[in-house]
Amino acid sequence: MDVKIKLSILWVVVMLNMVFADILSFMLPGFLNTLINGETDIIISQGLLLIFAILLEIPILMIFFSRVLKYRINRILNIVAAVISIVFVVGGGTFTYHYIFFTFVEVVCMVFIIKYAWEWKEYL
Numbered sequence: 001m002d003v004k005i006k007l008s009i010l011w012v013v014v015m016l017n018m019v020f021a022d023i024l025s026f027m028l029p030g031f032l033n034t035l036i037n038g039e040t041d042i043i044i045s046q047g048l049l050l051i052f053a054i055l056l057e058i059p060i061l062m063i064f065f066s067r068v069l070k071y072r073i074n075r076i077l078n079i080v081a082a083v084i085s086i087v088f089v090v091g092g093g094t095f096t097y098h099y100i101f102f103t104f105v106e107v108v109c110m111v112f113i114i115k116y117a118w119e120w121k122e123y124l
Contacts, residue, residue, distance in 0.1 A: 003120045007066035007078055010116075014085065015059040017109070021093075021102035028096065030050040033122045037117045055088045078117035 020036055034040060042048070062081050066074065089106050093099050 003116055004067050004074070006116050007113055010113050011062040011066055013058050014106050014109045014113075015063065017102045017106045018056065018059065018089070021099050021106075024098045024102075025094070025096070035086050052092075055084070055092075058085055058088075071120070075117045075120050079114050080115040082117075086110050111120075 035044075038044070058081050062078065065077060069077065086107055089103050089110075093103050
């Protein structure tokens with residue numbers, strides 16, 4: 001299978017896991033009330049939400065970029081995007097069982113993204 005396709009599919013898996021980790025978090029008892037009442041450990045501001053939006057956009061864009069970018073920039077961008085996303089996923093998560101599971105799957109996928117991008121040889 002072409003490396004571009006592998007990378008793109010792995011980014012789809014990462015993105016879906018990120019989405020469903022957050023969706024399941026909304027089902028935790030009291031979670032929505034905590035958000036609505038502003039009783040979180042951090043202040044949720046528009047700036048913070050913009051930062052989260054930018055970080056979440058990385059895997060979304062990488063689904064497309066992995067398919068269309070040229071070899072050299074594709075390799076570099078996949079490695080950098082995966083490292084940034086790993087830091088975001090691990091650093092921004094919770095210690096609930098479902099989130100730990102999703103984080104594990106996401107990190108494994110991103111390690112494979114780094115591996116495939118790192119070992120990728122340009123086609124002649």
